[in-house]
Amino acid sequence: MAVILKPIEPDIDILKDYGQYIKIPCRQANGETDGDNEMFSYYDALGKIETSSNEITIGILNIKKKYFSQSILEKHKNTCETLTALKGDFAIPLFKDNDGSPDLKNGISFILRQGNTFIINKGIWHYAPIPFEKTGIMQVIFNAGTPKNDCYMKNVEEIIVEMEDVTR
Numbered sequence: 001m002a003v004i005l006k007p008i009e010p011d012i013d014i015l016k017d018y019g020q021y022i023k024i025p026c027r028q029a030n031g032e033t034d035g036d037n038e039m040f041s042y043y044d045a046l047g048k049i050e051t052s053s054n055e056i057t058i059g060i061l062n063i064k065k066k067y068f069s070q071s072i073l074e075k076h077k078n079t080c081e082t083l084t085a086l087k088g089d090f091a092i093p094l095f096k097d098n099d100g101s102p103d104l105k106n107g108i109s110f111i112l113r114q115g116n117t118f119i120i121n122k123g124i125w126h127y128a129p130i131p132f133e134k135t136g137i138m139q140v141i142f143n144a145g146t147p148k149n150d151c152y153m154k155n156v157e158e159i160i161v162e163m164e165d166v167t168r
Contacts, residue, residue, distance in 0.1 A: 055144035088136030090129035
């Protein structure tokens, strides 16, 4: 039987067990920017990534095709992962860990809107974000070497993300 998730509007309190949700243009701590002028606004230290090394990598995930289901999940035991929606809105399915496997009975999916960021906590099961449009571009930040040294994959029953009636 498939696991069915419907993306919800992001809620900091609901998502805090899974990671840190960062919404631009407001600073979550006090609503102020760290630098603001007519050319730009700068927001510093909106979220923190715990790291065991000094090297952090920034990558671009160019999603070339829209899909609605997945049967594989990944987690990083020692690394947080930061996702920023650069082009398009995305559904982000997440599952807590249950003795080394994803807890499929207690998953969540939320909408990560273009321009916003989410930091996935260590040990949270996830996979590639699902774009609402045909394609999308996501920025990915984590420790250097994470894909080779801290990426644990697991085949799971089909996870279906219902996106048709989601208000965006």
